[in-house]
Amino acid sequence: MNQDLTGLVAIVTGGASGIGAAIAARLRAGGAAVAVFDLRPDTAPHADLALAVDVADDASVRAGVERVAAEFGRIDILVNNAGIGAQGTVETNTDDDWHRVLDVNVVSMARVSRAALPHLRRSPSASIVNTSSIAATAGLPQRALYSASKGAVAALTRAMAADHLREGIRVNAVNPGTADTPWVGRLLDSAPDPDAERAALEARQPHGRLVAAGEVADAVAYLTSPASGSTTGVALAVDGGMQELRLRPSTA
Structure with a gap:
């Protein structure tokens, strides 16, 4: 498949670390110019432009988007990747927890997309990819929020995807399984037995390991490229089969 992104300009939110950094690196490798939005842009390892943008603040988002448009003259790709984790049940998470996580994980995607849409409408290869999760399709304990x-x-x-298809803008999502990222690493470090916790996370994914951030990035590169011109409204699982497969226990 041709995943040549040469000449295209991408924004990756939360692009300074983890899956976001892998996405930024992969899009740049494909030829795109990449602007990273992050609270700590100085730590972004793969960016043509790294900006301090708070996706929970509309003025910050709009300023960042306009800076990218002024710098590169166009915006073709938006990857809404910024997000925060949350542990607990509906009994343990507070109202403040709910407001904060929903604002960062959901409303921010509307916020950044809204600011970028006028520029995306002028692109011949416009694409938005949102980072969802296996948590959207499988019930996981202690992950209600x-x-x-x-x-x-x-x-x-x-x-x-339905709203913007006829404007020439494709919208898709990726659903990563548990990925080997700094955030997951911190969760493992805080567990009573980190090795046992890692083994449990690996075992619940049918292919028997954590998902690599680069594997998610490759999926995003496909969804943003002209090669996926007939793909829109899709949530692409990158989870080692966790969403769809039900394997029998191994006898090995």
């Missing part, structure tokens, strides 16, 4: 936010991302993606 996080799951609700990612389920909202999946529904938002389909609605956005």
